[in-house]
Amino acid sequence: MDETDISFFKDGLRLDGRKADQLRPVKIEVGVLARADGSCYIEMGGNKVIAAVYGPREVHPRHLQEATRAIVRYRYNMASFSVEDRKRPGPDRRSQELSKVSREALEPVILTSFFPRSVIDVFVEVLQADAGTRTAGINAAAVALADAGIPMKSMISSCAAGKVADTIILDPMKEEDNFGQADLPIAMTPGGDITLLQMDGGLTPDEFQRAVEMAMKGARDIYEMQREALVKKYSQMVEQPGREEVHVCD
Amino acid sequence: MSVTNVISEIKKDFIYNLLLKGERIDGRTFDQYREISIQRDVIRKAEGSALVKLGSSQVLVGVKMQPGEPFQDTPNKGVIITNAELVPLASPSFEPGPPNEVGIELARLVDRGVRESKAVDLEALCIIPGKQVWIIFIDVHILDDCGNILDAASLGAIAALMSTKVPAARYGLGEDYILPLRDIPIATTAIEFNDVLMFDPGVDEEAIANTRLTIISTMNGNICGSQKSGTGMLKPEQVHRIIDIACEKAKEIREKFLEA
Numbered sequence: 134m135d136e137t138d139i140s141f142f143k144d145g146l147r148l149d150g151r152k153a154d155q156l157r158p159v160k161i162e163v164g165v166l167a168r169a170d171g172s173c174y175i176e177m178g179g180n181k182v183i184a185a186v187y188g189p190r191e192v193h194p195r196h197l198q199e200a201t202r203a204i205v206r207y208r209y210n211m212a213s214f215s216v217e218d219r220k221r222p223g224p225d226r227r228s229q230e231l232s233k234v235s236r237e238a239l240e241p242v243i244l245t246s247f248f249p250r251s252v253i254d255v256f257v258e259v260l261q262a263d264a265g266t267r268t269a270g271i272n273a274a275a276v277a278l279a280d281a282g283i284p285m286k287s288m289i290s291s292c293a294a295g296k297v298a299d300t301i302i303l304d305p306m307k308e309e310d311n312f313g314q315a316d317l318p319i320a321m322t323p324g325g326d327i328t329l330l331q332m333d334g335g336l337t338p339d340e341f342q343r344a345v346e347m348a349m350k351g352a353r354d355i356y357e358m359q360r361e362a363l364v365k366k367y368s369q370m371v372e373q374p375g376r377e378e379v380h381v382c383d
Numbered sequence: 384m385s386v387t388n389v390i391s392e393i394k395k396d397f398i399y400n401l402l403l404k405g406e407r408i409d410g411r412t413f414d415q416y417r418e419i420s421i422q423r424d425v426i427r428k429a430e431g432s433a434l435v436k437l438g439s440s441q442v443l444v445g446v447k448m449q450p451g452e453p454f455q456d457t458p459n460k461g462v463i464i465t466n467a468e469l470v471p472l473a474s475p476s477f478e479p480g481p482p483n484e485v486g487i488e489l490a491r492l493v494d495r496g497v498r499e500s501k502a503v504d505l506e507a508l509c510i511i512p513g514k515q516v517w518i519i520f521i522d523v524h525i526l527d528d529c530g531n532i533l534d535a536a537s538l539g540a541i542a543a544l545m546s547t548k549v550p551a552a553r554y555g556l557g558e559d560y561i562l563p564l565r566d567i568p569i570a571t572t573a574i575e576f577n578d579v580l581m582f583d584p585g586v587d588e589e590a591i592a593n594t595r596l597t598i599i600s601t602m603n604g605n606i607c608g609s610q611k612s613g614t615g616m617l618k619p620e621q622v623h624r625i626i627d628i629a630c631e632k633a634k635e636i637r638e639k640f641l642e643a
Contacts, residue, residue, distance in 0.1 A: 226487050233484040233612075240614040317609075326616035330596065332609040333499045338626050341606050345619060 139312050141297040147309070149178075154303045156292070156351055161272075161362035163280050171281025173362075175273040178306055179263025184273035186281040189251035203248035207236035209270055211259040231267045238271050238291065238320040238329035244284040253283060264310035265293050271320050271329065276359050280366070288359055289328060291320035292351030294344040296336060301343050303351045317341070319348045323356050390590045398591055402579055408587060409438075414628050416583040421538065421640050423546040431547025431562070435539040438585065439529035444539030445522050446547045448562075450554050453509070453516040461508025461516045465494035467523040467536065474528035489533055492570065492610055493523055493540045496599040499607040500568035502541065507563065510556060517549065519562075530586035533597060537570035542641065567641050568607055569633035572597045573625045575617055580625055582632060596622065598629035602637065606630070 141147060151157070157178030166172035169185035176182075192198040209232045213222045224232075235257070243253065255278065257270040268291035275289040295305035296315040310316055315334025321327045327345075336344060398408055407413065417438030426432040431446035453460060467490035469477045482490070497503060508517035521543070523536045547562040574584045574592035581588055589595075594615030599608035606626065611617060 226491060229484050229487045230491050233488055234610070237612060237614050241616050322616070326618060327611065327622060328616050330609060330611035330617065330622065332606065333495050334607065335499065335601070336606050338604070338606060338630060341609075341626060342623055345622060349619065 139308065141309060141313075142300070147302065147306075149306060153300055154347055154350070156304045156354060157306065159355065159358050161276060161358055163276055163362050163366040169277070169281070171277040171279070171283070173273040173276035173280060175269050175276070177265060177269045177272070178304070179261060180259070180266055180269040181261035182257060182259050182266060182269040182273050184255065184257045184270060184277040186253065186255050186274070186277040186283065188253040188281070189248035189283070190254070192250065192252040197252070198250045201249055202245035203243075203251045203253050205236055205240050205243060205245065205253050205255065207232050207239065207255045207257070207274070209235055209257045209259070209267065211262060211266070215259050215262045215266075231270075234329055234331060235267060235271050235274070235320075239274060239278065239289055241326075241328050242286040242289055242322060243278065244286065247284055253278075264305055264307045265318070267291070268293050268318050268320070272355055272359060276363060279363055287322040287324065288356055289320050289322060290352040290356040290359060291318065291329065292348050292355055293318035294348035294351070296334065296340065296344065301340060301347055303347050315340075315344070317344045317348060319345060319352060321349060321352050323353070325349065390587050394587060395591050398587060399577070402576065407581065407585075409585060411583075413580060414582045414632065416632065416636070417585070419538070419636065419640055421542045423542055429543075430550055431543040431545070433539045433542035433546065435535045435542065437529075437531060437535040437538070437583065439527060440532055440535050441525075441527040442532055442535040442539045443524040443526055444536065444543040445524070446543045447520045447522070448517055448547070448550055449520075450510055450515050450556070451518040453513065457505075458513035459509045459516075460505040461503070462518045463494065463498060463503060463505070463521065464518065465490050465497070465521040465523070465540070467493065467525070469525050469528075473525040477525075477528070488610075488612065489536060490523065492533060492597060492599075492608070493521065493537050495608040495610075496537050496568040496570055497521065497540060497544065500566040500599070500601045502564050502566040502568055503544065504563060504565060519544075519547075528586060530589050531572055531583050534570050534572050534583065537568070537599070538636070538640075541567055541569070545641065566601050567637050568599050568601055569637050570597055570599045570608075571629040571632045571636075573629065574613075575615065575621055578621070580621060580628075582628065596625050598626055598633075600630045600633040604630055604634070 160176040162174045165174040171186040271291040297313040317332040320329035420436045422434040429445040469486045575594040576592040593613045595612045
């Protein structure tokens with residue numbers, strides 16, 4: 134995995150011309166699905182991810198319901214055509230683990246006690262994958278939750294750091310993830326409380342700390358973009374009253 | 384691990400009040416592990432096995448090996464497949480049926496430790512490039528969940544691998560030999576509750592806390608995997624404190640139980 138002749142840096146810049154601590158271009162659109170209660174489409178570099186939120190609504194099957202709070206369900210799903218070699222459709226062990234940690238990344242900020250015996254369903258579809266799909270999915274899901282009007286203590290923003298050629302980098306792309314030395318995705322509140330932290334590869338404790346700091350810096354930048362996207366949608370609704378029921382698909 | 388375990392409010396209060404005094408229900412310090420015992424080669428039919436006891440938690444790990452086809456994108460590398468069974472005999476909260484997300488996460492974390500530490504030289508497991516390689520099946524059987532089965536399972540996996548004999552003779556591939564290992568990854572888990580960090584949580588401690596961080600460290604003191612789990616939050620300072628203690632604990636466990 135690590136033995137490779139790929140050179141990750143050219144004149145101090147990365148394969149796609151980024152600096153070590155630079156994010157890929159991000160595009161966020163709010164309210165892209167007509168049927169969902171809240172939705173968000175996000176592009177982070179080569180990732181294209183769409184998230185939808187349904188609920189709070191009745192829980193099926195019934196026995197899953199909780200008397201004192203809403204349950205949160207999160208389904209991370211990759212389209213079969215989203216990757217180089219066709220992915221077999223349906224959940225696999227990876228997607229089930231990612232669904233679990235992603236749900237646990239969002240649940241700390243959702244005020245579930247407001248909606249006893251109900252469920253908040255979050256569905257995330259990865260349409261195109263280019264390393265960092267879980268972080269893109271969480272960013273989109275957090276915006277979709279806000280768009281659905283689910284009460285939350287704060288936003289959640291997610292970003293990964295990695296290590297290639299012994300250098301800590303922000304937001305690894307596919308080549309850097311596949312042939313790199315480590316990958317460390319995090320999710321956090323704007324206040325800096327960490328709600329997701331995973332890592333694989335090899336890092337010294339000091340590198341680990343620097344990677345966490347770099348990923349947190351990236352997440353802070355993403356938070357600003359999430360906020361901007363939400364403000365943009367709702368300020369348009371104020372400017373054009375009565376338009377909120379009209380679904381514009383461009 | 385046992386997210387669905389329910390404990391009474393009275394017990395919760397009791398644990399909480401002790402915690403304010405800086406104590407734990409079983410008298411341990413916050414960074415103290417329960418007693419560990421590792422028995423190797425407990426299953427003769429397996430290529431390698433280990434029974435790990437971590438306090439009253441019991442985990443049995445068996446390793447089986449057989450030749451098979453490599454993955455297309457790694458034609459010269461052996462294959463590791465890790466599975467975990469949270470069988471219903473181990474806890475009132477485990478149910479029969481296909482692995483749920485708790486079991487899947489456990490198996491993938493055990494796998495992450497073995498894989499990312501590069502403990503097994505996968506290239507040495509190639510028999511005929513592109514055609515035949517050794518496949519290692521690591522099967523984790525939880526027998527008694529008294530808390531922190533992840534650390535126990537991870538310890539069991541590496542202990543079982545260390546006692547694994549490659550069954551070459553059975554498949555006409557020469558003489559049996561000991562599976563060579565290059566590292567000994569150790570997983571250490573802490574829970575966070577009211578800004579107190581407790582290592583090696585017991586089952587009741589797991590039930591009160593909703594945030595857990597696992598750090599997997601290698602022989603040279605580096606980190607090869609980590610995972611936050613549960614529906615709580617961690618501050619960056621808490622993460623760094625856990626890492627500091629985790630690496631130290633891992634070293635102690637490794638030296639005491641696996642390098643003898």
